[in-house]
Amino acid sequence: MTRYHPFLVFLHWLLALMIIGGLIMGGNVLAETPNDDPFKLVALRMHMAMGILILALMVIRLVVRLVTTKPPHADIGNARVNKLGTAAHWLFYVVVIAMCASGLAIANMAGLPAIVFGGSGAPLPSDFSAFPPRMAHGALATVLTLLILGHVGAGLWHQFVTKDGLFGRMWFGKRS
């Protein structure tokens, strides 16, 4: 087996775009917009809807990964680095799911479903810092950003330094 299942490849690139979009939008727009700005409701609606979709796709992706055949783990000739690569891949699932869970926890504690999606007309809390999962959500955003940078760095290193064609495993085409 030389490539991942095409549905997994599709989900990988779609989720990459959505997660990077969520990080940029969350850190640069959402967190920078005061809660009394009318635009905040729109930004929260988009961010929360996208986050919930990310969670659903991530769970589907995990199932597809577990039930489809996949290429063997990349071997770069150093057992420790190989293990680190495998661990980093699983850490992505853990951190992204924890990111979504902490986002949902803030939303529930702050009564956001009724305000953001239910049109209750109630005001937003003055800010979200009073809710403990808000701190976890911010810290996880930093961990996720570092993981993505490491992942992209490793991918580029495989592509241009070791030139082992690893990138092709996460692209469409004949699988054997």
Ligand code: HEM
């Ligand atoms: C992978 C999915 C997600 C990513 C990448 C993401 C990313 C972010 C980022 C980067 C921030 C700003 C953090 C900071 O500056 O400290 C943020 C804030 C926030 N996110 Fe998410 N998020 C995700 C999922 C969710 C979900 C599922 C919900 C709720 C349903 C949610 C609700 C919120 C809320 C309420 C805030 C606080 C905004 C504020 O303080 O004004 N997020 N998110």
